[in-house]
Amino acid sequence: MKKFFYRVTENDTALSVAxxxxxxxxxxxxxxxxxxxxxxxxxLFIEQNDKTLYKVKPTDTLKTLAEKFNKKESDILEENxxxxxxxxxxxxx
Numbered sequence: 718m719k720k721f722f723y724r725v726t727e728n729d730t731a732l733s734v735a736x737x738x739x740x741x742x743x744x745x746x747x748x749x750x751x752x753x754x755x756x757x758x759x760x761l762f763i764e765q766n767d768k769t770l771y772k773v774k775p776t777d778t779l780k781t782l783a784e785k786f787n788k789k790e791s792d793i794l795e796e797n798x799x800x801x802x803x804x805x806x807x808x809x810x
Contacts, residue, residue: 718766725759738763739770741809747798766809768796773806786810 723734731751735742740763745751749761773782779802783790788810794800797808 718764720764723761723763725755725757725761727757729755731755734761738765740765741770741797741807743798744809768809771808771810773802773804773808775804777802
């Protein structure tokens with residue numbers, strides 16, 4: 718696992734930064750206690766891992782994802798810092 722800081726540049730968004738470093742947006746927000754938009758010059762803590770990002774589909778449930786990726790439901794939620802999943806959410810698996 719790689720840990721470092723990233724200085725936000727103009728036109729960065731939480732989504733673009735998360736995608737750039739292969740982390741979930743929810744984790745980025747949680748790790749940095751973000752409550753609003755990020756701005757150029759902000760310093761973000763990034764905890765990058767070797768996991769894959771997955772966009773939750775309309776037919777996905779926590780149970781089907783846990784079975785598909787051979788993980789515990791609670792681990793998926795905890796690793797992504799969310800209390801539940803929903804369509805369109807990008808999670809780290």
